[in-house]
Amino acid sequence: MNATPTGSTDPSPSQDNLTADTVPGRGANGAAPSTRRRWKRKPLVAVGLLGGAMLLGGCDFYPTYWADRGATKQGQDIFKIYSGMMTTGIIVAVIVSLLITWSIVRYRRRSDEMPRQFHEHIGIEMTYTIIPVIIVAVLFYFTVLSENNVDSTVPASVTSAQGKPVVDITVTAFQWGWRFDYPNLGVGVAGELTNGPNDHGPQMVVPEGETVQITLVSNDTIHGFYVRDFNFSRYAQPGVTNVFDLNVVRLGTFDGQCTQFCGLYHTDMLFSVKSVTPDQFRQWASTQVAEGNTIQSSGSGAQNTAPSSSPNQIGCGQGNCPAGTAGAAPSSPSSTAKAAA
Amino acid sequence: MTLLAERPGIIGPDEPDDHGPDDLHHEHHEGPTGILKWLTSTDHKVIGKSYMITSLILFFVAGLMAMVIRGQLLQPSGLGISFQTYNQLFTMHGSLMMYLFAGPFAFGGLANYILPLQVGAPDMAFPRLNALSYWLYLSGSITMLSGFLVAGGAASFGWVSYAPLSNATNTPGAGADLWLMALALTGFSAIFTGVNLVATVFYLRAPGMTMFRVPIFSWNMMVTGILILIAFPVLFAAVVMLFCDRHFGTHIFTVQGGGSPVLWQHLFWFFGHPEVYILALPYFGIVTDIFPVFSRKPLFGYRGMVFATMSIAALSTGVWAHHMFTTGVVLLPFFSLLSYLIAVPTGIKFFNWIGTMWGGQLSFKSPMLFSVGFLFVFLIGGVTGVLLASPPVDFQVHDTYFVVAHFHNVLVGTAVFAGFAGFYFWYPKMFGRMLRESLAKWHFWFLFVGFWLAFMPQYVLGLHGMPRRIADYAPDTGWGTLNLLSTIGAFTIGCSFLFFLANVFVSWRKPVPSGSNPWDAHALEWFTTSPPPHHNYTHLPTIRSERPTWDYNHPDHPTTPNKHQQRKIDAQKKEQEKETAGVGS
Numbered sequence A: 001m002n003a004t005p006t007g008s009t010d011p012s013p014s015q016d017n018l019t020a021d022t023v024p025g026r027g028a029n030g031a032a033p034s035t036r037r038r039w040k041r042k043p044l045v046a047v048g049l050l051g052g053a054m055l056l057g058g059c060d061f062y063p064t065y066w067a068d069r070g071a072t073k074q075g076q077d078i079f080k081i082y083s084g085m086m087t088t089g090i091i092v093a094v095i096v097s098l099l100i101t102w103s104i105v106r107y108r109r110r111s112d113e114m115p116r117q118f119h120e121h122i123g124i125e126m127t128y129t130i131i132p133v134i135i136v137a138v139l140f141y142f143t144v145l146s147e148n149n150v151d152s153t154v155p156a157s158v159t160s161a162q163g164k165p166v167v168d169i170t171v172t173a174f175q176w177g178w179r180f181d182y183p184n185l186g187v188g189v190a191g192e193l194t195n196g197p198n199d200h201g202p203q204m205v206v207p208e209g210e211t212v213q214i215t216l217v218s219n220d221t222i223h224g225f226y227v228r229d230f231n232f233s234r235y236a237q238p239g240v241t242n243v244f245d246l247n248v249v250r251l252g253t254f255d256g257q258c259t260q261f262c263g264l265y266h267t268d269m270l271f272s273v274k275s276v277t278p279d280q281f282r283q284w285a286s287t288q289v290a291e292g293n294t295i296q297s298s299g300s301g302a303q304n305t306a307p308s309s310s311p312n313q314i315g316c317g318q319g320n321c322p323a324g325t326a327g328a329a330p331s332s333p334s335s336t337a338k339a340a341a
Numbered sequence B: 001m002t003l004l005a006e007r008p009g010i011i012g013p014d015e016p017d018d019h020g021p022d023d024l025h026h027e028h029h030e031g032p033t034g035i036l037k038w039l040t041s042t043d044h045k046v047i048g049k050s051y052m053i054t055s056l057i058l059f060f061v062a063g064l065m066a067m068v069i070r071g072q073l074l075q076p077s078g079l080g081i082s083f084q085t086y087n088q089l090f091t092m093h094g095s096l097m098m099y100l101f102a103g104p105f106a107f108g109g110l111a112n113y114i115l116p117l118q119v120g121a122p123d124m125a126f127p128r129l130n131a132l133s134y135w136l137y138l139s140g141s142i143t144m145l146s147g148f149l150v151a152g153g154a155a156s157f158g159w160v161s162y163a164p165l166s167n168a169t170n171t172p173g174a175g176a177d178l179w180l181m182a183l184a185l186t187g188f189s190a191i192f193t194g195v196n197l198v199a200t201v202f203y204l205r206a207p208g209m210t211m212f213r214v215p216i217f218s219w220n221m222m223v224t225g226i227l228i229l230i231a232f233p234v235l236f237a238a239v240v241m242l243f244c245d246r247h248f249g250t251h252i253f254t255v256q257g258g259g260s261p262v263l264w265q266h267l268f269w270f271f272g273h274p275e276v277y278i279l280a281l282p283y284f285g286i287v288t289d290i291f292p293v294f295s296r297k298p299l300f301g302y303r304g305m306v307f308a309t310m311s312i313a314a315l316s317t318g319v320w321a322h323h324m325f326t327t328g329v330v331l332l333p334f335f336s337l338l339s340y341l342i343a344v345p346t347g348i349k350f351f352n353w354i355g356t357m358w359g360g361q362l363s364f365k366s367p368m369l370f371s372v373g374f375l376f377v378f379l380i381g382g383v384t385g386v387l388l389a390s391p392p393v394d395f396q397v398h399d400t401y402f403v404v405a406h407f408h409n410v411l412v413g414t415a416v417f418a419g420f421a422g423f424y425f426w427y428p429k430m431f432g433r434m435l436r437e438s439l440a441k442w443h444f445w446f447l448f449v450g451f452w453l454a455f456m457p458q459y460v461l462g463l464h465g466m467p468r469r470i471a472d473y474a475p476d477t478g479w480g481t482l483n484l485l486s487t488i489g490a491f492t493i494g495c496s497f498l499f500f501l502a503n504v505f506v507s508w509r510k511p512v513p514s515g516s517n518p519w520d521a522h523a524l525e526w527f528t529t530s531p532p533p534h535h536n537y538t539h540l541p542t543i544r545s546e547r548p549t550w551d552y553n554h555p556d557h558p559t560t561p562n563k564h565q566q567r568k569i570d571a572q573k574k575e576q577e578k579e580t581a582g583v584g585s
Helices: A011-041 A043-056 A073-106 A122-151 A278-291 A333-337 B034-040 B044-073 B083-119 B127-149 B174-203 B216-247 B261-295 B302-316 B332-357 B366-388 B391-397 B401-431 B437-463 B480-509 B548-553 B563-584
Strands: A167-174 A177-182 A187-192 A203-207 A211-218 A223-227 A232-236 A242-247 A252-258 A270-276
Touching (some): A073 B332, A073 B391, A122 B332, A122 B391, A211 A232, A232 A242, A270 A278, B044 B401, B044 B480, B083 B127, B083 B216, B083 B401, B261 B401, B332 B366, B366 B391, B366 B437, B401 B437
Parallel strands (some): A167 A211
Antiparallel strands (some): A252 A270
């Protein structure tokens, strides 16, 4: 699922390279000496610039630290701040560990001589109060930039500048499964209670390179919509409607899972996201309508979004319908009878 | 007033000391004996020991649950434990550790025993309230555990009990009700202890024990007491509301009746985040008392330490919604900024601990060993905590094993490493006998190695997408190897406690007497006998600094005064000289 076709057009990295080029570019245009002088006067500016270069630079510049570089534009933003903060954290941790190690090695008791009984030093104490304040201030600045990027949404009625439409998807989480409704296309896909190791749950299909606007709701308890390769999660809560945008920039299938504990079968509440080209996406949508996987016919869990014809009919997209679960109304406690398998 | 009048006389190091510290002539009490004595005791030392033993038993029970949980996650399909059992196990593991071990062990056990001794008080301010606190705690603990005996089993909604999962429809059964009742009972026990801690430090300090001479452990416990008074009533209110929702038809947390499930999260975390510091501050206090003793130096930055503790407490009441970043309904920058800022006073503490060791004469007896272990473990917990204060990073790893690893770094660092540092440190004071150093070292190294093995892979698992609280995972997720490592680490931690139990057993069967001050320690509690007599002190040393016992034992090595203090001393000397000169002429 992590396999990314390298040939796939990926608008974001090229943008990033652009900004990365401008940072050293400024220095190359004869501004380097003055920058250096400024550094001498204000060493704090150096810290800021280092952090800024880290966070504005291109994606490949960052170590991954076991995370994904992000299969969405938003995920790439998050990845950058994650990687930048992880680097900062590792530097701080290494420095402090070295200080601890130095003290326990150097000052190991070797004689009964009494050490000097000093107990404070205002200068040093002020220094190690102020430096952390500066570090967290810088981190906070980039955090705010990043979170504003991630949380900004395109108004649903507006189409993007390239004339690409916004694809609306209403994601409904329920015990224990997911519904993906495409109100503009009339498609509705749902599935629940995955069974067996090869079942990855219902699948949400999205067009690569277009803005997908997710409206996230829950029918019963709180669930967590989480896709690892998107570096993103958001609660699906009863009484709260969360709206966010995803711009998938990579073709592939990405595993997702409920992360907020939601009851007995929390473990089995899987789903996946498949990104396809826009043409394939439209084709897929018409196939789904032809096959009857429409909003109206996808039964359980549809109370919020569409009048449900019958709770016994669950449109299981992608043929993932697990045997034996089609008849169960997920919100009724009786479905928990499949206890302790 | 009477308490002051009853105070033992104060003697200085120069005055003749007729009664040695071993004089026990106050130990003369008529009254019940045996089990009746234990049941009716209001002595803070008896209650403290009861608290400690009870909480350690619950710690081992919760630890065994962790072993089963790790066994289940050992590999895909694990031990084949049912989802229902698994959900109960992680809920009870978290609940026992958070509500019944980490807090009560610190403020009910160690603080109850040590705090009155440190400030030179004969007992807690309200001894009967103290006894009530213990019995509420014990009954609450039994109530929570009895969930396993009822139909449907114990509570299974996680230790945070999020609505609406915790309502009567989604979690029917008596186990959840017992869990709520247990929280109400132990919540009150915590509140009563909090009242006692604050009142004792404010009103029962010995003559000469000014607030800036109170050892940091007692300072931190006092601040913890204030935090308890802020946080636990909110938890109790939330529990009552949830109980009404479950049984009396209210709709406080249900959408259908016009309520709000998010309100539970607000109430719970308004308790829950101060609670994290209620669990951390006492343990900070423990290591802050230990580092100077084994460095043979005064604490570096005492006032900075007090300032840091107060700032942490103040900030901790304004960061609760950083647990709710992914709800989409909280003001991200505000809670992010305050969460970031907590790193600053915590950093001050770290550098003060290092400053205390700097230039000292360090000996690595078991309490010091565990304290240094705490430094390393908590450091990583603190650094990953700063990452989680950033909402975008939280979106990325929220509710994954990254968070699980983070809070185990924090809580095992504090409650286990620092907690057992305190246990090894004060055990001689409490029982008048030593624990064996060699077994303690085995305990430490198994724990230390096991810890990293158990929890570092969990960071990677979280970054690879493993959500918390899942009972199983598919083989093609690729999480198997890291989970195997983590399980081996967890079992290593489990083994380390066999050395601990062996140590306690050996010390019980073959006691080595400790004397009153085996570590050449600093604070007042080491001035009295081990264990201390009834009402603690027959006499007190003069208290001129935060380490009166050290001043008494090492009159030639007082704390070097700073410039300001030196000026004051010089001025006093000059005045004295003038006076004597005046008298002479």
